[in-house]
Amino acid sequence: MPLSRFLADALGVVTICLVVVLILLGIFCIVYSFYFHDRIHGQGLVRLNYFSGPWIIRITFIFFAVWWGFGEIIRLNLLRGEGRVLNSLNLKRQKTVCKCYVVSNLGFAEPCLILILIFLLRASLQKSGTLSRRWNAKTAAYVLLYCLPIFVLQVIVIIIGTWHNKESFVHRLPPYFTKASAFSKTKDNDNVALCTYPLLSTVVLGLFATLLTTYLFWLGRQILHLVINKGLQKRVYTLIFSISGFFPLRVLLLGLSVLSEPDKLLFDAISFLAFLSFLCCAVVAICMLVYLPIADSLVLRSLQRDIEAMRFIDEYDSLIHNEGPPRTSVLTSPGRNSVSLERSGSISFRTMVKDETSGAFVDVSLFTPSQPSTPSGSPKLVGWPMLSSS
Numbered sequence: 001m002p003l004s005r006f007l008a009d010a011l012g013v014v015t016i017c018l019v020v021v022l023i024l025l026g027i028f029c030i031v032y033s034f035y036f037h038d039r040i041h042g043q044g045l046v047r048l049n050y051f052s053g054p055w056i057i058r059i060t061f062i063f064f065a066v067w068w069g070f071g072e073i074i075r076l077n078l079l080r081g082e083g084r085v086l087n088s089l090n091l092k093r094q095k096t097v098c099k100c101y102v103v104s105n106l107g108f109a110e111p112c113l114i115l116i117l118i119f120l121l122r123a124s125l126q127k128s129g130t131l132s133r134r135w136n137a138k139t140a141a142y143v144l145l146y147c148l149p150i151f152v153l154q155v156i157v158i159i160i161g162t163w164h165n166k167e168s169f170v171h172r173l174p175p176y177f178t179k180a181s182a183f184s185k186t187k188d189n190d191n192v193a194l195c196t197y198p199l200l201s202t203v204v205l206g207l208f209a210t211l212l213t214t215y216l217f218w219l220g221r222q223i224l225h226l227v228i229n230k231g232l233q234k235r236v237y238t239l240i241f242s243i244s245g246f247f248p249l250r251v252l253l254l255g256l257s258v259l260s261e262p263d264k265l266l267f268d269a270i271s272f273l274a275f276l277s278f279l280c281c282a283v284v285a286i287c288m289l290v291y292l293p294i295a296d297s298l299v300l301r302s303l304q305r306d307i308e309a310m311r312f313i314d315e316y317d318s319l320i321h322n323e324g325p326p327r328t329s330v331l332t333s334p335g336r337n338s339v340s341l342e343r344s345g346s347i348s349f350r351t352m353v354k355d356e357t358s359g360a361f362v363d364v365s366l367f368t369p370s371q372p373s374t375p376s377g378s379p380k381l382v383g384w385p386m387l388s389s390s
Helices: 003-043 046-052 055-074 091-123 133-162 199-224 230-259 265-321 334-343
Strands: 181-185 191-195 360-363 383-386
Touching: 003 055, 003 265, 055 091, 055 133, 055 265, 091 133, 091 181, 091 191, 091 199, 091 230, 091 265, 133 199, 199 230, 230 265
Parallel strands: none
Antiparallel strands: 181 191, 360 383
8 A cells, every 4th residue: 555545544434533522522512501501400500501401502513513413424545445434326326426525515514613602702792681591592593593504505506516517607717616525436447436525615614614714803802892801712712712713714724625536535634624624713712612611610509609608617617615706707708718719710700790890799689599588687698799890
């Protein structure tokens, strides 16, 4: 086997392994989401429904990420070699697989992933009516609606590619503008169809990426005005710059893939880098928008239990020593609790009331199962101070 073919197959194997890792991460986050959702309803933590609200959209995001990963495996040249899985298909079906890959990944999965990400970020800017069942349904409908133009344009590009061999205006264009596959010869001189990226499809995806990247920068700027602490600010920066950097980079690499034949090592290397770019987008988004918000909510619940335990110990100790009111505990130590919150800020968390003269607090009673609000005339509730963006 030539060295170039060996390296190309090695890149294919690495691609499959990375997709498997993505699938395992997705399964873990789905199980984690169900655990968090079940724990909220099982323990009656009604107020935490706000943070569990988008669990359906989060799972949908993971579903599209896994879908995209399977598509990246199907387009690999590794599966089209002699004696491989897709080599058993006839030439027409191999070409159909490549066309379906372009429409599925470039026209549906990737746009839907970016749109869902934007809607999850945008929800944090809305003051009411977000993160509910109705919000999940509306978001899913809007994602499909906004993705429809990109999907239709990619289908049109594929249809135009089928006219290339006919006498029409399309015949004047170079094949790489519209072709989703190219022929190659095996050792037995059999024809095999290798998947390519039509330049027109890349242009369509590039226009979409430019529009959404611009909006993402504006959205990130609005979110940064509402950040709670420095930890959350770093997360927002990481998410915004990762998506705004890696997604356009993928589009650029897909455009450069037309400079090489699909059976060459250069094409496999460019395709792998393009795959790696969007994989980074998907993994960062899953960690920032699915895993970390759930983990932060569970941490806050654990902190509330520790506070209740300390309050009970202080009250019991006061009764034993007949010292009157309980001594100062962690409940009146905002400095210590603010450090804990600063370490575990979530993009889903934001201040409910913004006051320039006084700090904003998170009421610890929000995390008590089915606990009613404090009646009028009772002492002021003590909470964790939330650091403003200033």
